Amino acid sequence: MLELRSVTAGYDRRDPVVRDVHLTVAPGEAVGLLGPSGCGKSTLARVAALLHRPDRGQVVIDGEVARGWRHRAPRAQRTAFGVVFQQPRLSADPRLTLTQLIAEPLRATGRAAEVPGRVADLARTVGLGDDLLARRPHEVSDGQLQRACLARALVLDPRWLICDEMTAMLDASTTAALVAAVEGYRARTGAGLLAVGHDKVLLERWCDRTVHWDELSGDAAADRTT
Amino acid sequence: MAETTWRPASARGAGGATATTRAWRVWSSAAIVTAVVLAVLVVPPVVNLDEQAVHLADKLLPPSWEHPFGTDDVGRDLLVRCVYGLRVSLLVGIVAAVVATVVGTAVGALAAACGGWVDRIVMRLVDVFASVPHLLLGIFIVAMFRPGVWPVVISVGLTHWLSTARIVRAEVLSLRSRPYVDAAISGGASRWRVTVRHLLPGVLPQAGLAAVLMVPHAIWHESALSFLGLGLPTHQASLGTLVQGARSSLLAGDWWPTLFPGLFIIVPTLAIAGLAGAWRERINPRRRSELML
Structure with missing residues (x-):
């Protein structure tokens, strides 16, 4: 189980881009996270992969609360995540x-x-x-x-895959091939998936469950109940 | 109809120089640097003259076919002295530039890779060093040793790593936020591995350029220290000691012992700087080539 508990994160403490977000991914589950560009979903993905330290909140990996981020995270915890970024050019040395x-x-x-x-x-x-x-x-x-x-x-062989707009720059056939490769891996290993994107049709066909960015934050949840 | 010539802005280089003059500058610089390298490498072993041989009967001869640059106040041939002096100065300049670049790269990379308080302390130390004039600090360092080549190398090297440290730190900081560093962290790479495998190779072109730009500067510093009588011992020909030895002759109206070593300082260093400037325009076209001497 991968849990993000009331995570607030960003690049300026006074103006966080992610506010009080809750999200869980069950073992083996594929969760799609939908949202417009610039809403902070990539930041959330980086928090989940222990690549960005949140200002507040917790990330819980299989019951273990993450204490460190980036190099301060234990290697076993970091390598539990396989991360694919939006722009291959920037993510390849x-x-x-x-x-x-x-x-x-x-x-x-x-x-x-x-x-x-x-x-x-x-x-x-x-x-x-x-x-x-x-x-x-x-x-x-x-x-x-x-x-x-x-x-x-x-x-x-990561237990969790985080795909941050993995296919946003790609054509349809490459997209299909990559999604098939991810699904093949998940079928073989039972890894969980957090796929972030803005392509509703793709994420709804790919994932077991899709959530919209607006449903995640505490404020919005509070708004809906009133 | 009046002809107006128009050139695209991209054809203009430093100070409105056109592509042609820029190419001319690069080729002339390259020719001078090649000539200098040949002169200091090939001439001494082939000619096999004793640059320190004293011929008091021939003292202070003006330039002639036999002595193209004339002779100095104890009759030593100045062309031979200049070539040997250039050899020493170039060696000191290159080694000092390498020392400065290695120290600067290490400090800059350390500061940027560690971040946090390490970065703050290291960069404040750099500021402190930078607030003292180079030459003053250099004099202080050479004064602690007996005159020789190595104290000069150490002195120039240890006073010139500051700008390289800043350049490397800035470059590493910008590389560190690239997604491929995130990917490396996620792939289990240690801090050390990220620095050595991904960050340092990325700054090497910048560091190499800084090193080449440093060579002329280091030669000038060596000359300045020797001119002040603090660098190399006076019998050892270097461009600085040659100019220093020529001071008294100049007052007597003998211009050649000052002019030729002076030209030997200026022309090769400008040529090296010209080549380095062209290289910088290639790897970083936004910055126009001002001579960073």
């Missing part, structure tokens, strides 16, 4: 080849021996040909790069 990109988490966690096998496996899963793997980010398309980023997110 321009100096690494796609193979190195996918293998980086394995090397960072001292599992370099598994690199050849895992990379070949995942490249097949996300549909990347061998010829592409030796290239650098500027030599492939956005869609191909996003496939590699998804492979990187899956390489440590």
Whole structure:
């Protein structure tokens, strides 16, 4: 169970972009989070993945309250999340080849021996040909790069996947391929998913449950009850 | 009909210089730097002259075919002294620039990667260092050692890492907020690994450029320290000691012992700065090439 309890977060304490938000994702559940751009859903996704420290509130991962964020989070807790970002160009180090990109988490966690096998496996899963793997980010398309980023997110077998507008920059066929790859992984491992986006049709078909941004915050919940 | 010439703004470089003059500047700089490198590397072993040989009978000869740059007050050939001096000054300049860049990159990266109070303390220390004039601090450092090449290298290196530290820190801070750093953290990378694997490689072009821009500056500082009599020992030819030794001759009307070493300071350093400026325009076209000397 991944729980966000009355999370308030942002980049300026006086003016948080996320106010008092509650959200839970049950084990194995796929939750879609819908909202207009700029509403703070990406910030919430980063809080959930322990990449952004909230001003207030708690993130509870399988009953364990997160105490640290970013590097201060224990490695086991950080790597429990596979994160895919909206813009593949910015989320790939321009100096690494796609193979190195996918293998980086394995090397960072001292599992370099598994690199050849895992990379070949995942490249097949996300549909990347061998010829592409030796290239650098500027030599492939956005869609191909996003496939590699998804492979990187899956390489440590995370229990939770956070997809922040994963397919916003991509065409329909790549979107279908990536969603299929995520669903294949979830079917195999039972991982939970938090998919953030503004494409209602996509999220409603992809996820078990979709919630709208406005339903999450305490204020709005209070408004509805009155 | 009157012809009006119009050039797109993109064809203009520093101070309205056109692409042609800019190319000319780059090529002339490259030619000078090549000539300097050949001169200091090839000439001494091939010619095999003793630059310190004294010929009192030939003292203070004006430029001639035999001595193109003339001779100094103890009859040493100035062309030979200038080439040897350039060799020493260039070596000091390059090593000092490398020292300054390594220290600056390490400090800047440390400050930015750690953030928080480490960053604040380190950057305030940088401000304190920067508030003291370079030359004064440099003099203080060389004064602690016996005259020689290494005290000068240390002195120039340790007073010039400040701007590099600031540049590297700013660059690391901007790289640190990229999503690929988030992805690395999520992939279990330690702080050290993120810094070494993702942040430092990203700032290396900037640091390398800072190092090259530092070389002329370091040569000038070496010359200044030697000119003040604090740098290299006077018998060792360097551009600074040559100019210093020539002061008394200048008052007697002998211009060549000052002019040629002076040109040897100015022309190669401007050429290096010209090349570095062109490089900077390539990697960072927004900033126009002002000579950052």
